[in-house]
Amino acid sequence: MRERITLEVPPDLQFLRLASTAGAEAARCTAIAVGMEKQDAFVHAVELAVSEVFTNAVKHKHASSHAWRVMIHFAINGRILEVVVKDRNRPFDLDSAPKPVLDTLPASGYGLFLVKHAMDTVMVHREADGNVVTMAKMVKPEGAS
Amino acid sequence: MRIDQQVMNNICVLIPRGRIDAVSAPIFQEQLTTGDDDNKVVDFSDVEFMDSSGLGALVASTRRLRAQHGDIKIACLYDKVRRTFELTHADRLFDIYDDTEAAVRSFAPEKSE
Amino acid sequence: MKTLLIIKANTFAWLQAVFPDRTPLMASVCNKPLMEYLLDFAIMCGSRHIRLATDMSPAKVEAVFGDGGRWGVELTYALIRESDDLAAVLLKNSRYCFGSRLLVMEGCFFLRYDKQRDYASFMKTAAPGELMSCATGRILIHDDTPFQPALEADESPPPMALTHLQSIGDLYRQSLRVLEHDAHQYVLPSYNTEGDVYLGRNVMIARSARIEPPVIIGDHVQIHKKAVVGPNAVIGRNVIINAHSQVRRSVILDKTYVGDHLVLDQKMVGGCQLVDPSKDTMVKLEDAHLLSSIQILQGWERNRFQRLGHGALAAFLWVCLAIPYVVLSFALKLRGQWRRKEETYWANRRGRTTRLAGVSFNSSGLCGRIAARLALDRYPLLGRVILGDLALIGTRLLTSTVANRAIIEMDASYRPGIFNYVEAENWPVPEPDQDIINNFHLARQTLFYDLVMMAKVFLNKLNKETALCESISK
């Protein structure tokens, strides 16, 4: 299956649930399309990643900006689901997100780390006036190591 | 999200229901750190989703309670939320029980016999 | 009866020290993960519920075993901490354990059993307490229901024994022991079994290669000409054993390339790690011609000599094909059968991209057919080879989508070439196998080898009735 789905979501946390469950549903569609229905881990990983990236986009928005929308694209490409999230914020660097040092019990800083571990690939690049987070994950059949 | 509270054997048990994300994490953290009890149990059986904001709230509260010689124990962590713990390796920080009553009991092991 | 498996990271430290990139929980004996032996045993003991309690991330185990549905059991996972003792683990899993007879297997060991024997009735009547133990683990029965001793325990218990695993040598010896003596006692993974030869799926064995039983070979394995495998060899999944090499009394782990003319006797190999289990010495080879991990084969950028060679050959082709290119492209353009297309591709594994302008044309007419046979669709790309950006022959070029990036990072070694090794094969290769074939050739490539492969590509193109006209792969 090859499909593209686009959501335009206002950068407000009241739509967080909408954005992340949309991610979960897109993941479920991907898994079902390749005939692998028991893919809770896959679905959860995508839901989590979308939730984190959307939260990140909303939390770092400029106070002045109102007119823009967070653009979320899902591209289902066979066994691979690609998610692209575009914002209008100041640049951020994915690699600068360190692995949280758990022993010190930090209260935050898990977000991007989580995204990197939940998805197979994550990239961030700058486009015109915003960040583009591109991530992908492949559905793996049960039993593949 | 809604958070119910129960007291079992003088231990406060929090039962959050729904999603713990950036929207509900502040409420969750507040509930975790209010009250006189330094020992708490969080029952995750009705949590359908938790992201890093929820985890952050949990870790921050744990830090605070441990400073007061208390602790937070986790109960009934099912697959979905368990994976959030695993991905961040936060499972190393907590004692995780599959039963709320056992989590409560773990605070007073010497009295359990 | 339920089963609780307690496996902690520290009991696998010896494995992590030698093979840091392999998941301890999936460490295997005769290509079967230790975890699966325990699962099989638990099922034979009559368990329908099995729980894995571990302080490692069970994600990799979960990816393979899922919820246990394929085994007809319910498999669940619990997270524990390194410091937890048995009582703490039982308390943490009290809902699971409550009110049921519980078989507890704790530690890192190999459990010998016999699939033909009846364990269920023994487990039902055995007295609670420790059944067996070894230096690195134990098996016990926990029962909080009132115990009723069996009326008459006249039958001796079925055979069971624990073997400690605390070094690579232990794992190696256990693998060979199972293969040599006890293979019939377990269900070993194989697709095809003849006598003492267990073969996985998609195994290619050259006609002149020799297989000497007992041998177990995993999925997607290539054994090349005059290689000798066995007696007593365990070959994992995705392994290539190149020509004239010999493997006996040895264990080769997944994703390993064994170069040509090598002798492995009483060794254990995983990727580029070579271990002598008898002395517990090991060496990490950095030479891709000897042993290497199939996943990480790069170094194209470092090898200037080879890049120059490819460039020179590309320049030669560029000169030879210049006249046909000019004439045929003109002829095809006149008919409107010539299209340019530009696309961005991943240029290397580290995420550099490159924009390439290729052409495509209709290959149905005479001009088109000739152009296709001369591979003129690649002609505009030869310049990039001369510049050293791309290889002349290599793996498939992948367009710069994140999805493809995922493929590059996960499965394949990536040295994009404007021609593919696959095109040099005499038979059409189905798409899923293309990357395996490309990787194989990439593993043994030298400049001369690439030259020969290029010659084969052109011979193929000239011979083929319907030449590939699709410009570079999708």
Added chain:
Amino acid sequence: MQFQIQSSSYGPIGIAALSGRLDAANSYQLRRQFDRCLRTTGKFVFDCQDLNFIDSSGLGALVTCLRKAFDAAGDIRLAGVAPKVRLVFELTQAEKLFTFFTNTDQALASFNDRSIKLEATS
């Protein structure tokens, strides 16, 4: 690496200490120096005590040297090869070509003693 010639009752013997890595980067150097030394003698002892890594090109260089030594009616004897380097010899069957000794003195002595033929230390 530096070759030095030591005279013995059995004629001059070239001694070289190989240390660190012997790979594509320095195997050429070994061959050149070896060739220079070959004018004086065909018998060599390579002290491999401090050699901790060898790859196929390093091995190739050693085998080439050995062949030349054989042509000059000599031999190369290896001393103090570490177990993990020895594994590479074993893997490539180069082990059968060379004679191994625990230390340089034994290797040197082996040239003097005709009775020691190919008794390698294992």
